Amino acid sequence: MSGAVATELSGWGRTMPTVARLVDAHSETQISELIKDADSRGVLARGLGRSYGDAAQSGGATVIDMTTMTGFRLDADNMSVTADAGASIDEILRQIVPRGFFVPVSAGTRIITVGGAIAGDIHGKNHHRDGSFGAHVTELALIDGLGVMHNLTPKDPRFWATVGGMGLTGVIVSATFTVIPIQSSYITVDTERGKDLDAVMSSMLERDHEYRYTVAWIDSVSASGRGVITRGDHSTAQQCNDDKIKNPRSYDPKKIATAPGLVPKGALNKWTVQAFNEGWFRKHPSLRVGEQQKISAFFHPLDGVQEWNRIYGPQGFLQYQFQVPDSAGNLVEIALGKLREIGAPSFLTVLKRFGPGNQAPLSFPQSGWTLAADLPAGVPGLGRTLDQLDDLISAEGGRLYLAKDSRQSPTNFARTYPRLEEWREIRDTMDPNHVFASDLSRRLEI
Amino acid sequence: MLDALGEPQSVLVFGGTSEIALATIKEMPRHRLRRVLLAGRPSESLDAAVAELRDLNITGVEAIEFDAKNTESHGAIIDGVFDRSDIDVVILAFGLLGDQMTAEEDPSHAVEVATVNYTGSVSAGLHVARRLKNQGHGALVVLSSVAGDRARRSNYVYGSTKAGLDAFAQGLDAALAGTGAHVLIVRPGFVRTRMTSHLPEAPMTTNPEDVAKIIVAALKKGKSTVYAPGPLRFVMAGLKTLPKSVFRKLPS
Numbered sequence: 001m002s003g004a005v006a007t008e009l010s011g012w013g014r015t016m017p018t019v020a021r022l023v024d025a026h027s028e029t030q031i032s033e034l035i036k037d038a039d040s041r042g043v044l045a046r047g048l049g050r051s052y053g054d055a056a057q058s059g060g061a062t063v064i065d066m067t068t069m070t071g072f073r074l075d076a077d078n079m080s081v082t083a084d085a086g087a088s089i090d091e092i093l094r095q096i097v098p099r100g101f102f103v104p105v106s107a108g109t110r111i112i113t114v115g116g117a118i119a120g121d122i123h124g125k126n127h128h129r130d131g132s133f134g135a136h137v138t139e140l141a142l143i144d145g146l147g148v149m150h151n152l153t154p155k156d157p158r159f160w161a162t163v164g165g166m167g168l169t170g171v172i173v174s175a176t177f178t179v180i181p182i183q184s185s186y187i188t189v190d191t192e193r194g195k196d197l198d199a200v201m202s203s204m205l206e207r208d209h210e211y212r213y214t215v216a217w218i219d220s221v222s223a224s225g226r227g228v229i230t231r232g233d234h235s236t237a238q239q240c241n242d243d244k245i246k247n248p249r250s251y252d253p254k255k256i257a258t259a260p261g262l263v264p265k266g267a268l269n270k271w272t273v274q275a276f277n278e279g280w281f282r283k284h285p286s287l288r289v290g291e292q293q294k295i296s297a298f299f300h301p302l303d304g305v306q307e308w309n310r311i312y313g314p315q316g317f318l319q320y321q322f323q324v325p326d327s328a329g330n331l332v333e334i335a336l337g338k339l340r341e342i343g344a345p346s347f348l349t350v351l352k353r354f355g356p357g358n359q360a361p362l363s364f365p366q367s368g369w370t371l372a373a374d375l376p377a378g379v380p381g382l383g384r385t386l387d388q389l390d391d392l393i394s395a396e397g398g399r400l401y402l403a404k405d406s407r408q409s410p411t412n413f414a415r416t417y418p419r420l421e422e423w424r425e426i427r428d429t430m431d432p433n434h435v436f437a438s439d440l441s442r443r444l445e446i
Numbered sequence: 447m448l449d450a451l452g453e454p455q456s457v458l459v460f461g462g463t464s465e466i467a468l469a470t471i472k473e474m475p476r477h478r479l480r481r482v483l484l485a486g487r488p489s490e491s492l493d494a495a496v497a498e499l500r501d502l503n504i505t506g507v508e509a510i511e512f513d514a515k516n517t518e519s520h521g522a523i524i525d526g527v528f529d530r531s532d533i534d535v536v537i538l539a540f541g542l543l544g545d546q547m548t549a550e551e552d553p554s555h556a557v558e559v560a561t562v563n564y565t566g567s568v569s570a571g572l573h574v575a576r577r578l579k580n581q582g583h584g585a586l587v588v589l590s591s592v593a594g595d596r597a598r599r600s601n602y603v604y605g606s607t608k609a610g611l612d613a614f615a616q617g618l619d620a621a622l623a624g625t626g627a628h629v630l631i632v633r634p635g636f637v638r639t640r641m642t643s644h645l646p647e648a649p650m651t652t653n654p655e656d657v658a659k660i661i662v663a664a665l666k667k668g669k670s671t672v673y674a675p676g677p678l679r680f681v682m683a684g685l686k687t688l689p690k691s692v693f694r695k696l697p698s
Binding site: 006008013015016017018019020040041053054058059060061316318377382383384387406407409410439442443445 | 447448449450451452453455475477478480529531532579580581582583624625626
């Protein structure tokens with residue numbers, strides 16, 4: 001196969017790499033040929049590799065690097081962007097924010113592709129009112145398992161099988177999604193500290209609906225579960241003017257630093273994280289209203305530090321993100337408690353409220369709570385504790401996010417995604433020979 | 447597939463009645479296992495091994511017919527396993543201790559030990575390596591022995607097969623570099639098993655469960671050679687440099 005290079009691939013958590021034949025995407029014809037020529041190891045599209053686990057790697061397979069096809073255009077009249085699947089949200093924002101538009105949904109990083117945003121059906125701080133990314137896609141072009149191109153719209157069940165379908169229904173080559181008008185590149189942010197988990201969760205229940213964007217950072221080391229809630233909305237031109245901001249639409253986020261390549265094992269431990277969390281909590285005032293923050297500082301604070309995933313050292317890390325309905329909100333406290341018991345240090349623990357889910361059979365969000373915690377893979381007892389949490393969560397109708405998952409069992413997955421069979425039936429019409437495969441699809445027996 | 451914590455879902459054992467291999471499977475998180483294949487000649491003890499693992503509620507335990515000496519059959523058997531699904535960990539665990547004195551009187555006995563321990567392992571090892579390379583991940587665990595580190599009067603036929611196997615495994619690991627697959631060479635000392643039950647115990651004797659713990663930990667860390675127990679590494683390093691005159695005077 002021309003241009004294929006044996007390459008070790010892993011997810012953002014840098015755990016369990018496998019080796020695949022990596023090929024740069026050049027054209028739809030080439031992608032179609034790669035699919036038709038696939039051997040039994042199959043084909044998978046890969047974007048910027050920000051999913052934490054094994055979703056964008058596939059041992060022995062042909063993995064197509066989509067980040068070589070990056071074209072996109074803004075249609076200001078229709079308020080939409082049409083982009084190649086490999087175009088990054090980062091590049092798109094750099095073009096559209098100064099022209100007064102923003103993406104409808106933004107994840108915690110902008111270093112992701114449009115194809116990945118659809119395949120993972122990503123969500124952001126506005127899920128409670130705007131839903132996930134797939135809800136804002138109006139059309140997508142996909143090459144199926146027979147190498148045939150299709151234009152899919154939300155009327156088509158194949159569209160929804162592709163949203164959240166983790167790249168297993170075909171190779172997304174382009175998509176059109178709506179954008180929202182903004183008057184500035186600033187967010188007017190209200191910050192509120194909660195002295196314990198109860199205070200944080202009650203405040204979120206009470207007031208989240210008043211804001212477009214909200215999220216809470218939780219101090220996972222403190223037994224209180226204290227946290228900091230930040231909420232905001234796009235600043236109007238008037239607000240920027242009042243705050244004497246000179247270029248309210250300027251947008252040019254820079255990389256501030258690169259994480260060191262070699263971090264000694266154990267540098268990130270209970271005590272260093274405790275010190276960080278203490279400082280982070282204290283840094284925020286108990287209440288602050290109307291602060292102007294740049295879009296990049298509010299949405300993507302970690303993107304300023306390149307390769308921050310390296311701070312977890314050679315064993316890598318995982319992110320445990322689960323969702324539970326409101327009736328099982330106590331699982332947030334139980335999960336934090338169990339992780340504290342085994343001394344799993346997490347300085348990035350984030351709590352958020354979800355609104356209703358969408359029609360996509362494998363889309364993750366459903367109404368209720370979602371908690372995400374970054375955890376070093378080397379913590380003793382981590383596997384058993386997370387397995388116990390999986391059981392508690394699935395018993396309450398909750399589940400794990402596939403774009404983050406790197407360790408749940410196939411039985412837990414099948415139990416918690418009840419529409420899996422329905423999705424498989426649609427997938428079988430799109431990819432009858434199961435050409436599309438990833439390490440995730442093998443691990444979870446999808 | 448291995449998960450983020452390095453826990454395997456599928457294991458294939460050649461020499462399915464090996465006490466060390468079975469202890470290794472039991473040492474893995476059992477509820478994570480989806481497919482455990484015990485390959486060996488059909489026998490009551492192979493059936494018993496399958497039953498024992500099933501009784502522990504391990505999913506997908508099956509016996510597979512495999513004869514180390516019938517090298518012609520190895521390719522098809524191994525392809526059959528890998529065609530069905532990926533294998534995370536393969537353990538080459540078959541072997542004969544043989545009897546040194548019998549071997550010296552009847553070289554055909556020595557040939558049988560060499561055929562099983564060396565020829566059979568080379569054949570199965572190469573077929574497995576081809577499939578691990580194809581799937582882009584996986585570990586091949588080779589049960590070598592300290593007996594291969596320096597030949598002794600009392601068991602040099604066995605020792606020489608392990609020395610050959612060990613060298614083969616080292617080279618195979620080098621050949622697999624960059625493919626996502628790798629080899630773990632395990633060099634146990636005296637282990638209390640059926641194979642050694644008639645022999646007097648040596649210093650630093652271990653149980654299969656001890657070796658299993660070492661294997662599982664080494665797999666997680668991605669190591670390429672381990673001794674069991676660990677400090678044997680230094681003992682053997684010392685023994686290898688002893689002058690012949692001294693070495694031969696050591697108790698066998």
